[in-house]
Amino acid sequence: MQQITLTLPMIRDMELTASKTAGALGEHIGMSRDKIDEVRMAVVEACINAFEHSGARKREVHMRLLVLGEDADPRGLEITIQDKGTGFSHTEVVVSKKPTEPQKRGHGLRIIHGLMDDVEIQSDSDGTTVTMTKLR
Amino acid sequence: MQQITLTLPMIRDMELTASKTAGALGEHIGMSRDKIDEVRMAVVEACINAFEHSGARKREVHMRLLVLGEDADPRGLEITIQDKGTGFSHTEVVVSKKPTEPQKRGHGLRIIHGLMDDVEIQSDSDGTTVTMTKLR
Amino acid sequence: MTETLKLTVESKTGDVAVIYTDGYINNQGGEEIARVAYELIDSGHKKLLLNLAKTKIVNSIGISILIEIIEKMLEIDGRLAFCSLTPTIEKTFNIMGLTQYAAIYSDEETALSNLG
Amino acid sequence: MTETLKLTVESKTGDVAVIYTDGYINNQGGEEIARVAYELIDSGHKKLLLNLAKTKIVNSIGISILIEIIEKMLEIDGRLAFCSLTPTIEKTFNIMGLTQYAAIYSDEETALSNLG
Numbered sequence A, B: 001m002q003q004i005t006l007t008l009p010m011i012r013d014m015e016l017t018a019s020k021t022a023g024a025l026g027e028h029i030g031m032s033r034d035k036i037d038e039v040r041m042a043v044v045e046a047c048i049n050a051f052e053h054s055g056a057r058k059r060e061v062h063m064r065l066l067v068l069g070e071d072a073d074p075r076g077l078e079i080t081i082q083d084k085g086t087g088f089s090h091t092e093v094v095v096s097k098k099p100t101e102p103q104k105r106g107h108g109l110r111i112i113h114g115l116m117d118d119v120e121i122q123s124d125s126d127g128t129t130v131t132m133t134k135l136r
Numbered sequence C, D: 001m002t003e004t005l006k007l008t009v010e011s012k013t014g015d016v017a018v019i020y021t022d023g024y025i026n027n028q029g030g031e032e033i034a035r036v037a038y039e040l041i042d043s044g045h046k047k048l049l050l051n052l053a054k055t056k057i058v059n060s061i062g063i064s065i066l067i068e069i070i071e072k073m074l075e076i077d078g079r080l081a082f083c084s085l086t087p088t089i090e091k092t093f094n095i096m097g098l099t100q101y102a103a104i105y106s107d108e109e110t111a112l113s114n115l116g
């Protein structure tokens, strides 16, 4: 299993650097431009959630990029974005359907779900881990 | 001090992913396109040296990207590329001047020195660490 | 720190103006677009087109500010439309429900003939 | 695994041919260029121009293979030249001493008028 791990500071625009690294690995496994863009956008949203909402004292995000499948025949990427913040109750935050009037915030998790093939969120008082998969 | 740390597998073309991440951080601090390209090329050379020559059992390279200077006024990047290989005697490997006949190999270290502002190599039987700096 | 969004504006015939974005639409980028949009509204433009051809990535905070502009436009009976989105940005706008309140056109020509 | 270098070839007047590279010139990329270059030599071309306009990054292993092609060209009294390098690739070629054995031109037009 090939994987890249990154530790990034929670500072303005650092989500772009995270997203470009994920994009570079997408290129590496020959993902299409559109799917790479989807991965990049999901990484941006997961990172800014960690920056904005985690309340983590240690201002760091951990990202793991895992190539799924065989070296010669990669199947996709599994991306884990982790903060050591205070967590949230995922069941309380309603990931609602399309809103009926323009809604300003609360789109991040819905975007992540919408753009990735599979998303799992594990959150407790030790922090939040978003694990998302995109097939090639 | 802002820093990103990465652990990368030593596999074909992974130096490109490393180099793209360094390039993304260069963009982040507003480095010029040409200097970003120089950083990217130096990262490629340092990585392929680790892949090719380190003899490391653990097929991993550690990269640290450090933003020099203040947040509001970054001065440049310090990039450290480390392997846990068998090392080499840096004094024995002559980083020669321009060769007098076409010389095929042995250019990597000279390229790194030529493209970066400052390069330090620390190598012993526990591995090799290349620390290189590029000012903005 | 950089990667600032670059904006250019062009006034078209009538009360139409086009804002061209180049770069990442984040918080600051969205606010910059809003500033320019409100200036255009103040100078009598009621139809704004955002041409995103040179924007490859956005975030939901930046887009939330664009939604504020849409609301403002609805108030004054004006229109905000978008053109030249990447497939992923269009998908994101869809997920955010934004396409219900603002039209999205494939290119500037189509957009202008529909707005004008 | 990918990011394969793409090559296109164009035969020009006389014994000149241009090889256009698109992508990363690594080990495999260099070997692919060598394969194409030797084919062109076999079919009677003695002057080869490598147009690197679409290559933004190279590595020293890839370039070492280009040096082999230069040596081959010197043997058969032919010439290999380069054009449209990024400043960083040109700097790298300089550091590698490659510019002593192969001419580098800013653009294809200048290169062809000098080679032809």
Ligand SMILES: Nc1ncnc2c1ncn2[C@@H]1O[C@H](COP(=O)(O)OP(=O)(O)O)[C@@H](O)[C@H]1O
Residues within 6 Å of the ligand: A049, A050, A052, A053, A054, A055, A083, A085, A086, A087, A088, A093, A104, A105, A106, A107, A108, A109, A110, A128, C060
């Ligand atoms: N990493 C995180 N740490 C703590 N809370 C989070 C995290 N990610 C999301 N949340 C919670 O989930 C809510 C919804 O997030 P999201 O859908 O991204 O919308 P928004 O960021 O606009 O609020 C947030 O407001 C926050 O309460």
Ligand SMILES: Nc1ncnc2c1ncn2[C@@H]1O[C@H](COP(=O)(O)OP(=O)(O)O)[C@@H](O)[C@H]1O
Residues within 6 Å of the ligand: B049, B050, B052, B053, B054, B055, B083, B085, B086, B087, B088, B093, B104, B105, B106, B107, B108, B109, B110, B128, D060
């Ligand atoms: N990370 C490393 N671990 C062990 N040896 C190294 C490392 N980097 C460089 N070397 C030694 O230094 C020599 C010169 O390296 P370099 O200038 O990059 O040229 P080349 O890679 O073409 O040999 C290598 O052949 C190797 O012996």
